[in-house]
Amino acid sequence: MTSSLNIQITHAASRWIAEHGGTLTLRTSPRHGCCGGTAAVPVAEAKIPPNPDAYTRIEIDGVQVYADPVLTGTQKPMTIDLTGFWRWHRLTIEDAEIRGNPTRNG
Numbered sequence: 001m002t003s004s005l006n007i008q009i010t011h012a013a014s015r016w017i018a019e020h021g022g023t024l025t026l027r028t029s030p031r032h033g034c035c036g037g038t039a040a041v042p043v044a045e046a047k048i049p050p051n052p053d054a055y056t057r058i059e060i061d062g063v064q065v066y067a068d069p070v071l072t073g074t075q076k077p078m079t080i081d082l083t084g085f086w087r088w089h090r091l092t093i094e095d096a097e098i099r100g101n102p103t104r105n106g
Contacts, residue, residue: 006073009060013082013091017063019048024080024091025055027068028098040098042071044080044091070100 009017009024017024025047028040048066050057051091055066071078 003005005056005065005066005067006077007058007060007065007080009063009065009080010082013080014061014063016082016089017046017091021048023048023064023066025049025066026071026078026080026093026096027055027066028070040070042078042093042096042098044093046091052083070098072097072099086098 007026023046025045027043027045027049029043030038031041032038045077047071048064051055052066054068056069058065058067074095074097078096081092081094083092
């Protein structure tokens with residue numbers, strides 16, 4: 001399941017996203033260190049972003065994907081997967097690279 005943005009969604013993640021509205025947002029989230037400083041971390045969420053016009057929108061196998069333009073793949077595609085068990089699941093994103101200035105908070 002790939003796109004022109006080099007995004008791959010596993011079958012398990014695609015099924016879970018479909019059960020939770022069919023929309024995926026890929027964005028950065030600031031993480032603050034204990035001694036100062038901030039790092040942008042890529043996150044994947046099953047929701048529409050609050051400012052969808054600021055994102056690149058594509059469809060991958062029935063999933064509406066909103067991708068923050070600062071996120072790109074590395075040598076491999078960005079892979080969206082599902083982790084967890086029973087009722088506790090979350091989406092993960094691997095092989096994402098942040099380019100530019102991530103200023104939005106999802």
